[in-house]
Amino acid sequence: MKTDKLTGRMILLGLLFTFCWASSCEQIRPDRHKWYKGNLHTHSYWSDGDEFPEIIMDWYKESGYHFVALSDHNIFAEGEKWVTIRDDSIYQNGFQNYLDEYGEDWVNYREEDGKIQVKLKTFAEYAPLFEQRERFLMLPAEEISDGYDGKPLHLNVTNLEKLIMPQGGESIVEVLQNNINAVLEQRRETGKPMMVHINHPNFRWAITLEDMVRLKGERFFEVYNGHPQVNNLGDKERGSLGTEEMWDFINIAYLEKGQPLLFGLATDDSHNYHRKGSQFSNAGRGWVMVRADSLEAGALIEALEAGDFYATTGVELDEIRYENNTLTINAIQKEGVEYIFEFIGCRTGDKETQVLKEVKGVSADYQLEKDILFVRCKITSSEAQDNPVENMTSQLAWTQPVRPRQ
Template identity: 70%
Template sequence: MKKRITKAFLSLSGLSIILLVAGCAAKDAAVPESKNWYKGNLHTHSYWSDGDEFPEIIMRWYKENGYQFVALSDHNIFQEGEKWVTIRQDSMYRNAFRNYLNDYGDSWVRYEEKGDTLRVQLKTFAEYAPLYEEEERFLMLPAEEISAGYEGKPLHLNVTNLDQLIQPREGGSVVEVLQNNINAVLEQRKQSGKPMMVHINHPNFRWAITLEDMIRLKGERFFEVYNGHPAVNNLGDSTRIGYEEMWDFINIAYLEKGQPLLFGLATDDSHSYHEQSAKLANAGRGWVMVKAEALAAGALIEALEQGDFYASTGVELEKVHFADNKLEIRAVPKEGVRYTLEFIGCKNGEKETRVLKTVRDNAATFEVEEDLLFVRCKITSSEAQVNPVENMPYQLAWTQPVRPMGADLEN
């Protein structure tokens, strides 16, 4: 049996078990004022797999840049046990190591040099987490990117707040592989009693996961409507749909089958930390803003599963409120910045969404009529995104879909 991840650094004391959300709607994004907004990234890589930086440096960057939680999700590995990496001879990486050594000191950094070869022992989650975690300021969530495949197609899922490392499950089709891995996470969640979530990563990466594949899944509540890696085809191409359009079709199908709504995340999927380029997977491109009772794993996952969050590539919202079938959205006003709010939804019996209302202002209210299957809001800013990928130059945000009050009782 795999060694159980050290629990001293998981900040989970006193949390109750969070059950899977059975309802079909994020019923009420209006939350008590005692709840706070927390900014986080749920998809990040380090030297523990195919990232190019030490986890301490990465976590320091996120903390210094206004994030409150991060899941360091390396491929098929958790940051425990002994692992050494060989630092490339390129001066950029050798200089970065010298900076790391200067910042943390010989008592922290264990390394060995033999000729031109430089090897460094990586610090474990249990070792580096205490450097950064602060109550209500910064939380690190133990995570893994389960990286499976089928006939050469990369099938990746992130598990957040895992209890033990999950080895990739195999299967006889794309859907079977994905479903087996989703089930493995849900089984661990049930057995461990820990709040835990799984999400599908970048379906269009190498065109591995189709809309039809996604529709056939069960127990999946999240996927990446935006991923900051330059090779994941957020927008699709001339013959294949992008993530936002895929999201709507999935939800129409899920509701027809009586499954809960799928929620959309924005993530970095960061790998490259030394150079900034539209061709590199850099940090700071996509995140989620979660409204929760506390900066704790259980509270964050509970809020995510209730849809009390929005995804963003730069737009900041100061109000996301759904009550009495009124969806109210208000972006933080900025001088010289214009906003376009599009309320996108699907009517009962229809097979695709449409833009139901467009408001060119930083705030708007939309009446969610009973004949609507669901409604969400996309907010586009005139402000350029810093270091964008694909043809997505402006800052965006996506709220989660909501249903007319009581609609979930009919399914």
């Protein structure tokens, strides 16, 4: 049974730790500058996802992720919550699989009026089943789901200390800013590493470029979100920018105002775990690769805030180096796969970005001159993405923008 397997694994890890402590073994110390794979936006039965947290976390861990932020809407996995299993055989079978995997001693359920109800496990209960030093980390998280004038305004909080309820406001910008401020204030009060990011700005066309430009204190947004309804590519007919175009205009405006550059994340925003396809919000579509010195919340957030990461829908990089004003990028070579590197940047005085250099191959570099405001790189693979949305069929990666150094 799953519980037996997990218990055995935890005992083995305990024995290994005891041995290494006794012998002062240096080899268990994490290697510096290791790449960690993570998803910062996902959902479970605690809000509008359709699976138990344990099943979701098991999938991410077995799929090679190192950290996950399970970010349900305006709720954190604490206290008592019961969920009624839908009558559809898919969900009934899902419950039976959950029961088979974790057993009667773990699963607390009842039947009322012919309906199966299950008591959800809290974060404090299920996180220890999966967390493993330098292998897997769960980050406490929440999706603050606010709104204004019928428009959904969502932000994710990663590594929160306590739940933050929607702050409201009298405009789109005010709602977003009030929620950003609430996160930053909790971070100041607790001293705990914590980050906030803007989710899917084009979901129901809620957040415009003009709204984003007016924000202060925001360092991250989703340049890619794997939900099928978030309009990553924008809509030319309605004059709505895609998130990647929006990203560049935001950064031009931020630099004009003396604000730090905005960084771009890729996330799943997964809700659906029983049906797969372009019309469903599935796991495994987008993630970040963070280069940090350890798999700890503080180290990950520090690296993210330094821009030491890339966002991806499948492209894997083994090196991003920025030295002597030269940005160098190496992709992990796969047989038969070709890569296109586009260095996208803005020159001083320009009002929009352009492709400054394009390279086909496995690696590429770009020398930043003094007249460059910033440069980022988009890498497109000839390999198709598994289960894409919005006809974004190619695997992609985005590095974070960098500026010339003196």
